[in-house]
Amino acid sequence: MSQTLLKISSISKKVFMSLAGLFLIIFLVVHLSINLFILPITENHQEIFKQAVEFMTTFPLIKVMEVVLFGAFILHIILGVVLQIENWMARPVGYAVSTKSKTDSPFSRFSIHTGVIIFIFLVIHFMNFYFVKLGWVDPPAGDMPVADKHDFYNMALNVFNNPVYSVLYIVLILGLGFHLHHAFQAAFQSLGLNHPKYTPWIKGIGLIYSIVITIGFISIPLYFLIN
Amino acid sequence: MNFTLKIWRQENAKAKGRFKTYKVENISPDCSFLEMLDILNQQLIEDKIELPVDPIAFDHDCREGICGMCSLYINGRPHGPEQGTTVCQLHMRKFKDGDTITIEPWRAKAFPVIKDLMVDRSAFDKIIQEGGYISVSTGGVPDANAIPIPKEDADLAMDAAACIGCGACVAACKNASAMLFVAAKVSQFALLPQGKVEAEKRALAMVAKMDELGFGSCTNTYACEAECPKNISVENIARLNREYLKAKVKKADRKREGGGFG
Ligand code: HEM
Ligand code: FES
Numbered sequence: 120m121s122q123t124l125l126k127i128s129s130i131s132k133k134v135f136m137s138l139a140g141l142f143l144i145i146f147l148v149v150h151l152s153i154n155l156f157i158l159p160i161t162e163n164h165q166e167i168f169k170q171a172v173e174f175m176t177t178f179p180l181i182k183v184m185e186v187v188l189f190g191a192f193i194l195h196i197i198l199g200v201v202l203q204i205e206n207w208m209a210r211p212v213g214y215a216v217s218t219k220s221k222t223d224s225p226f227s228r229f230s231i232h233t234g235v236i237i238f239i240f241l242v243i244h245f246m247n248f249y250f251v252k253l254g255w256v257d258p259p260a261g262d263m264p265v266a267d268k269h270d271f272y273n274m275a276l277n278v279f280n281n282p283v284y285s286v287l288y289i290v291l292i293l294g295l296g297f298h299l300h301h302a303f304q305a306a307f308q309s310l311g312l313n314h315p316k317y318t319p320w321i322k323g324i325g326l327i328y329s330i331v332i333t334i335g336f337i338s339i340p341l342y343f344l345i346n
Numbered sequence: 347m348n349f350t351l352k353i354w355r356q357e358n359a360k361a362k363g364r365f366k367t368y369k370v371e372n373i374s375p376d377c378s379f380l381e382m383l384d385i386l387n388q389q390l391i392e393d394k395i396e397l398p399v400d401p402i403a404f405d406h407d408c409r410e411g412i413c414g415m416c417s418l419y420i421n422g423r424p425h426g427p428e429q430g431t432t433v434c435q436l437h438m439r440k441f442k443d444g445d446t447i448t449i450e451p452w453r454a455k456a457f458p459v460i461k462d463l464m465v466d467r468s469a470f471d472k473i474i475q476e477g478g479y480i481s482v483s484t485g486g487v488p489d490a491n492a493i494p495i496p497k498e499d500a501d502l503a504m505d506a507a508a509c510i511g512c513g514a515c516v517a518a519c520k521n522a523s524a525m526l527f528v529a530a531k532v533s534q535f536a537l538l539p540q541g542k543v544e545a546e547k548r549a550l551a552m553v554a555k556m557d558e559l560g561f562g563s564c565t566n567t568y569a570c571e572a573e574c575p576k577n578i579s580v581e582n583i584a585r586l587n588r589e590y591l592k593a594k595v596k597k598a599d600r601k602r603e604g605g606g607f608g
Contacts, residue, residue: 128553128554128557128590129523129553129556129557129562129563129564130553130563130586130587130590130591131594132563133563133564133587134587134591202563202565205562205563206520206521206522206523206562206563206565208455208560208562209454209455209456209521209522209523209560209561209562210453210454210455210520210521210522210562211455212453213453214419214422214450214453215352215354215365215448215450216421216422216448216450217422224567227565227566227567227568228520228567230565301566304566305565305566308566308580308583308584308587309564309566309587310587310591311584311585311586311587311588311589311591312584313580313581313583313584313585314581315581
């Protein structure tokens with residue numbers, strides 16, 4: 120009997136996961152670039168943010184990408200969870216003293232845990248924004264009047280004005296950062312891209328990427344906490 | 347040197363095992379780890395410390411780091427604390443006098459315990475049987491220089507062929523994955539013209555067997571490379587991924603053309 124759940128080979132699973140993961144990595148850059156305009160980084164930051172939201176909610180190609188995005192998330196999460204279950208099953212009896220290998224970094228050991236943190240984040244995120252847009256839930260309550268279900272600017276202000284939420288947001292984003300630090304280089308390795316000259320660069324870029332993404336997203340709740 | 351040893355004892359595959367503590371004294375620093383266990387076993391037999399007399403079972407053969415039989419998980423690391431060394435080549439001077447040393451068998455679903463520290467690694471043989479060879483037609487021995495091979499490819503193939511199949515990669519991996527082993531075996535052939543002929547079939551079949559036998563998958567933690575006594579590089583895993591993908595794509599192509607292929 121085949122051990123693999125889903126009847127997809129272990130390598131194929133990793134390839135699909137890494138392709139979906141790389142798509143998500145690009146998505147995060149786009150998402151962060153827009154989010155940063157919540158902060159007063161330019162004179163007309165509010166205008167730019169609102170225009171970006173307008174574009175993202177109406178432009179047809181983005182609608183298509185939204186479907187791809189959901190597909191990537193679902194594929195990545197399902198394969199990630201299945202893979203993890205198989206991997207746990209592969210060692211039914213554990214060690215009394217566990218590995219302390221030099222290269223075995225905590226980032227790589229805790230992919231599933233940081234993945235679950237991201238999942239928790241996604242649920243909260245959807246409750247606050249995406250489901251509001253769909254009209255499934257009420258917009259987040261707060262001092263700012265939310266004009267309509269596309270008024271993400273005021274929704275964001277309401278959300279981040281709540282210090283409990285802001286702190287939680289920071290903690291969860293750190294989980295994302297940890298996931299990304301391992302995942303960036305892992306995606307290339309899983310696709311068979313490992314080269315003595317370029318792999319150190321991939322690892323370096325992955326480190327910079329994960330730090331920029333983490334600090335970028337954290338800067339927003341931090342701004343609200345400080346002010 | 348004196349040591350306290352916490353050793354996994356398990357009568358047979360079915361039995362519930364447990365750790366037992368033993369003391370060894372006056373061990374020479376130049377004694378190898380396996381010799382130290384030999385001394386302990388000799389004591390168990392001669393001094394009848396426990397009854398019935400039951401020496402500790404552990405695998406070993408060449409004791410010179412080339413056969414891949416020795417396999418002990420020492421203080422949380424396969425083959426012990428020294429990098430790039432099999433446990434038969436590990437010496438007691440690498441430990442401190444008075445140390446407590448925990449010795450466990452390899453732990454993996456695909457490597458069931460036979461007795462004490464000895465595990466059944468025939469899963470590796472089954473993977474090799476799926477294609478870890480070249481189907482040579484017999485005939486005269488070809489001239490060594492008849493097939494020119496770039497030096498770099500020959501070196502990489504030799505590095506991969508250094509794998510002794512001990513299973514430390516599986517033991518070290520948090521997923522009990524056999525990817526480094528399979529990658530080394532696929533690579534040593536895929537890099538050479540003689541091996542290229544069957545490269546696709548080999549990659550597909552060996553990976554399918556590896557999955558079937560219940561090894562985990564690779565999540566790129568690279569613990570295998572760190573613990574491999576032969577320093578096999580994870581670049582081989584990337585090569586296996588490439589070979590596997592290439593084979594998958596070609597197989598799909600052939601299906602479309604109606605050709606027959608495994
Ligand atoms: C519920 C959310 C998530 C779960 C459960 C999850 C789980 C996992 C798991 C188990 C792995 C494999 C571990 C490894 O390769 O070491 C992985 C890898 C990866 N994850 Fe996630 N992840 C999630 C969300 C994300 C997000 C939001 C991103 C990016 C924005 C992402 C990007 C990646 C990438 C690029 C890889 C590497 C793929 C590979 O090595 O083949 N993941 N994830
Ligand atoms: S006994 Fe042969 S490699 Fe250790």
